[in-house]
Amino acid sequence: MPEKILGVLASGRGTNLKAIIDAIDAGKLNAKIGAVISDNPDAAALSYALSRGIPAACIDRKQYGSKEAFEQAILDVLAGCRAELVVLAGFMRILSSHFIKSFPNRIMNIHPSLLPAFPGTNAQKQALDRGVKVSGCTVHFVDEGVDSGPIIMQKSLPVLENDTEVSLSNRILHIEHMTYPAAIGLYCAGLLEIKDGKIRILHSPS
Numbered sequence: 306m307p308e309k310i311l312g313v314l315a316s317g318r319g320t321n322l323k324a325i326i327d328a329i330d331a332g333k334l335n336a337k338i339g340a341v342i343s344d345n346p347d348a349a350a351l352s353y354a355l356s357r358g359i360p361a362a363c364i365d366r367k368q369y370g371s372k373e374a375f376e377q378a379i380l381d382v383l384a385g386c387r388a389e390l391v392v393l394a395g396f397m398r399i400l401s402s403h404f405i406k407s408f409p410n411r412i413m414n415i416h417p418s419l420l421p422a423f424p425g426t427n428a429q430k431q432a433l434d435r436g437v438k439v440s441g442c443t444v445h446f447v448d449e450g451v452d453s454g455p456i457i458m459q460k461s462l463p464v465l466e467n468d469t470e471v472s473l474s475n476r477i478l479h480i481e482h483m484t485y486p487a488a489i490g491l492y493c494a495g496l497l498e499i500k501d502g503k504i505r506i507l508h509s510p511s
């Protein structure tokens with residue numbers, strides 16, 4: 306199967322981006338990153354992409370008169386590199402219905418909780434405040450709700466008695482770095498089937 310082209314959207318430090326690049330370079334993920342796009346000129350993800358020879362574009366919301374124009378600029382970069390899958394890696398903006406409809410079931414996100422528990426921001430703090438004993442991360446397709454799209458993959462870990470927001474976030478981040486490339490890999494291998502809003506993972510022929 307030919308490699309899939311990914312467009313990665315990241316607003317911040319980009320550790321998931323790094324994990325994806327590492328998986329590609331290690332031959333574990335049959336994909337190529339066509340472009341890394343950030344809305345934040347200071348995002349470490351941008352300089353990191355460039356340091357690894359990946360095209361990177363800053364599309365700063367402040368430079369655009371409307372959300373539509375801002376999103377269109379992102380869509381233009383994605384079209385320019387022929388992105389087949391959009392990967393949200395810490396992208397801090399809510400995408401419009403128009404944007405989501407441009408990539409139906411072709412936008413992935415990773416969230417630091419076991420959805421549907423604790424959607425939205427500060428998921429790790431929400432988990433600690435609620436006193437759950439297990440948390441983790443979820444990779445899902447993006448639909449028009451907040452962290453509500455079809456679930457592709459989840460990994461869990463225990464919440465420890467002395468966990469703080471920082472320690473829990475760090476341990477979840479560590480499993481995110483394995484889970485995200487694995488979930489993207491299933492998509493790239495054509496092994497995800499969606500029916501009635503649920504995902505079935507097909508068996509690899511090999």
Ligand code: GRF
Nearest residue numbers: 318319320321395415416417
């Ligand atoms: C991760 O915790 C991810 O779950 C959330 O945003 C964070 C991004 O971190 N969606 P990084 O920029 O990939 O390090």
